[in-house]
Amino acid sequence: MATLYEHGTLAMLMAGKLAGTQTLGELLKHGSYGLGTFDGLDGEVVILDGEVYQADASGKVNHVTDMQTTLPFASVHFPENEVPLKVGENDFASLTSNLTKSYQLANVFAYVKLDGVLDQVKIRIAPKQSKPYPGLLEVAKHQPTFEASAISGSVVGYYAPDIFGTVTAGGWHLHFISDDRSFSGHILSLSTKGLSGKLEIFDSFEQHLPIENPEFRQMQVDTASLQAGIEAAEH
């Protein structure tokens, strides 16, 4: 038994609902490892062993301890049945497709944490938006990117089956954080000679919605264009 908990949906971000709707304190009751973003799509968040790191659009990494900070979208879990994992020489595309095939992940939710040295990594960081919020597709056009080479750290994130691709990011959604916690963000590309770490496969997915939020209750989702928009914004 292992549960992946998600607050908010990707469809909400696409519709420009970027205001934080859950506190960090509440989120951490549901998991000690995860990914997310803060109020106004403020950066890329990595949660490791209950510690929260936010990469902001300047490229700086902040250790966040204010439990009142809010998030519009986040996924977290508690480790339950981790299995050891090793990958060889790879780039992003082959790493992710090998993982999906080797561990038969196509139809399950899964988490990986892979540690080691990346020869090269390119990340992007969502910049904080102000109201009236644009949709995620618009934000995705103007995101700063950063690169590092010969950097030691962790590749962390989730796999979700394509059929859930409007609730969360379908396929792989991976962030990087360096061991010295000075470089982090959403991974666009990488290369490595090998990494080792852990894999967790979830048998349950818990979707939490911000039912007290009037904007969410009134939100109109254009389902016809949603999938194509997500494809353009997330990949």
Ligand SMILES: [Zn+2]
């Ligand atoms: Zn991300």
